[in-house]
Amino acid sequence: MSTLVQVAGGAVCAGRPFDPYAGLAPDRAAARIRAARKALGRRLVILGHHYQRDEVIRHADFTGDSLKLARQGVAVEGVEHIVFCGVHFMAETADILSPDGVNVVLPDLAAGCSMADMADLGQVSTCWDELEGVLGAAPVVPITYINSSADLKAFVGRRDGVVCTSSNAPRALAWALARGERVLFFPDQHLGRNTALDMGIPADRIVVWDPELELGGNTPNALAAARVILWAGHCSVHMMFLPAHVDAFRSKHPEGKVIVHPECTREVVDKADGSGSTEHIIQVIRDSPKGTRWAVGTEFHLVDRLNREDPDHEVHFLSPTYCHCSTMNRIDPPHLLWALENLVEGNVVNRITVLGEDRHWAKVALDRMLDLG
Ligand code: 13P
Ligand code: SF4
Numbered sequence: 607m608s609t610l611v612q613v614a615g616g617a618v619c620a621g622r623p624f625d626p627y628a629g630l631a632p633d634r635a636a637a638r639i640r641a642a643r644k645a646l647g648r649r650l651v652i653l654g655h656h657y658q659r660d661e662v663i664r665h666a667d668f669t670g671d672s673l674k675l676a677r678q679g680v681a682v683e684g685v686e687h688i689v690f691c692g693v694h695f696m697a698e699t700a701d702i703l704s705p706d707g708v709n710v711v712l713p714d715l716a717a718g719c720s721m722a723d724m725a726d727l728g729q730v731s732t733c734w735d736e737l738e739g740v741l742g743a744a745p746v747v748p749i750t751y752i753n754s755s756a757d758l759k760a761f762v763g764r765r766d767g768v769v770c771t772s773s774n775a776p777r778a779l780a781w782a783l784a785r786g787e788r789v790l791f792f793p794d795q796h797l798g799r800n801t802a803l804d805m806g807i808p809a810d811r812i813v814v815w816d817p818e819l820e821l822g823g824n825t826p827n828a829l830a831a832a833r834v835i836l837w838a839g840h841c842s843v844h845m846m847f848l849p850a851h852v853d854a855f856r857s858k859h860p861e862g863k864v865i866v867h868p869e870c871t872r873e874v875v876d877k878a879d880g881s882g883s884t885e886h887i888i889q890v891i892r893d894s895p896k897g898t899r900w901a902v903g904t905e906f907h908l909v910d911r912l913n914r915e916d917p918d919h920e921v922h923f924l925s926p927t928y929c930h931c932s933t934m935n936r937i938d939p940p941h942l943l944w945a946l947e948n949l950v951e952g953n954v955v956n957r958i959t960v961l962g963e964d965r966h967w968a969k970v971a972l973d974r975m976l977d978l979g
Contacts, residue, residue, distance in 0.1 A: 627940040632661060635939040639665050642946035650949065651685050652942075653678055653700065655692035656884040657905040657934040662691050662942055671885035672696060672752045673771040676972070679703040679710075687711060687949050690958075691937045693719045697958040698756045702969050709954045713941035717933050721869075722753045724839035725793035729817040730758060734765075737790065737835070740826045745786035746835070749778050750971070751794050753841075758792070760964040763971035770975060772868050772883040775801040777978045783833065790815070792837030796844070800868045800875050802834045814838050844869035846929045847903040852877040855901040855924065864924065865890055866903030874903060884908055891919055906930040 630638075643650060643665065653675050654666030663669060668678045675692065679700035682688060688704060689711045690697040695718075701710040737746055748767035750758050759769055766785070770778035779801050782789045791798035795814055802812050811833040815822030821829065822838075829835065847870050855862060864878040865887050875881045880890060884904060891900050896918045902909045903924040913921035948955045960968060 627944045630940055630943070632939065635943050636661070636665075639939060639943050639946060642943065642950050645950045646687065646946065648684060649686040650689065650946075651678075651682050651687070652689045652691060653696075655696060655934065656888065656908045657931050658691050658937060659907050659935060660911060661939050662937050663911075665942065666691060671771065671773060671883040672699075673773040673883065674885055675700070676703060676752070676771070677976070680976070682708060687954070689713065689942070689945055689949075691942065693717045693722075693931075693933055694958070695719055695722050695753055695755065698960050698968075699752060699759075699972065701958050702756065702759075702960050702965055703972060710958045711945050711949070711954065712956050712958050713945040714936040714938075715956055717936040719753050719933060721751075721794055721839050721841045722755060725750075725754060725758060725817070725837055727755070727757045727761060730761060730792060730837075733790070733815055733817065733822060733837075734761075736821055737829065740821065740829050741788070746788045746790050747782035747786035748790045748792075749782050749798075750792055751775075751797055752975075754793055756960040756968045757964050759968035759971045760966075763967035763969070763974075767971060768974045768978070769971045772797060773886065774975065774978050775868070776805060778975065779805060779834075781974075781978060788833055788835060790835045790837070793839030794841065794869055795836040795838055796840060796871055797868045798834060798836040799872055800870075800881065802836075803872065807833050812836060841869040843905055843929055843931050844903070845871070846927060847871075847874050847924050849873045849877050851903070851924045851926070852901070854926075855922065859899050859901075862899040862901060862922075863894070864901045864903070866924065870903050878903065888912065891921065892916065894919060905934065907934075 652666045654663040654669045676699050680703045682704055687709045688700050690700055697710050697712040748762045748765050750762045750769055752769050752771045768778050775797055813824050813828050813832045814836050816838045844867055852864050865880045866874055866878045868881045899920040901922045901924045906928055909923045945955055
C-alpha cells in the first residue's frame, strides 16, 4: 500500500471521535477551535472547500475550489500542519504538493468522494490493456479528474498524462489532444463530455467506457474512431439537477440566470447560461449586476451561503429537493476540534500521506496540471 493513513493519539472509531467531542454545544466547540488555532499560530493552516458547512468554513484560513486549494498546498511556507476541511482526494493532493515535513490532516477519514470511488487502479489498468489490445501503439493520453485517488494520479503521471480540475479541464483536454489521437478521461463522464463538446469535438467521436463490460461496452471500430473515451463515473449530487428544474426556474423568473457545475449532465449545462467550478460560480454571481436573480446547480451549502451573504443578488437552489454532499458534510466542528486539540498536544491524528513511487508520479501529473497555468 502506498497510501498510508496514520491514526495516532485520541480515542477514535473509524475516524470519528468519541465523547466529549460529539455532544459539544456549537458555541463551546467554536470557542475551543479558536483557542486551538491561536495556540498553533503560524504553524497551522486550515484549508476549506466551498462545500463545507458554515460552522466549519468560518475557521478556514483559505477557501477555494480544488485548483485554488491545490495551489495553496504548494504555497505554504514555514507551516507544520495543514488541516484540510474537504474530502480525501483533496487532502492527498495537498500532501503530495506541500513541502516535505508538512503534516496534512483530514478531520474525518470517512470524508471521501463517491465519484472518486467509481474508478480504481485495477479497473483503469484493465481498460488501458484492453485499449492497447484494440488500438495497438496509437497513443492514448490519460487525464484524471483531480477527484481520484493518488494511485490513479500516479498511473496518469507514468503514462505522460495530466490531472485536471473543473477550472482547467479545457486546457488539459487541449494539451492531451495535441499529444495523442485519443484521450481516456476518468472518472467523471459529465465533466469530460461537457468539456469535449464545448471544444467542438463531435458527439459521435465521444464514447463511454463502462468498466463492467468487455471493451467498456464498445466495438473495436467505435474505439478506433473515438477522440475521447469517457469513464462511466458521475457525481450523485450533481446528477440530481434536471433540465426540468431549469425550465421551472425560467418560467417563474424569465429574466433570471442559471449557472451550474460542469459535473451536471449535458442536458442541464446546455440549458444553463453558464457553467464552471465552484470558485467560478461564486465570482460570476458576485460580478453580476446588482439585483440579478440566479439559480445555481451545485452543492447546497455553497448556494445557501451565497444567498445569505450576498445582499446584492437573489440566489436560488436550482433543484426543489435539498441535496448536499454527505461526505463533505462529515467534517463538522467536533471532528475539526478533535484534530486541532490533538495537534496542540503534539499528536498528529488522521494524517494523510502518499508515499514512494505513487507520490513521485502523482506529483509529476499534478505539476503538469499546474504548469497549464
Ligand atoms: P470544484 O473544484 O469546482 O470546487 O469541484 C470540486 C467538487 O468536488 C465538485 O463536486
Ligand atoms: Fe465528490 Fe460529488 Fe461530493 Fe464533489 S460533490 S466531493 S464530486 S461526491
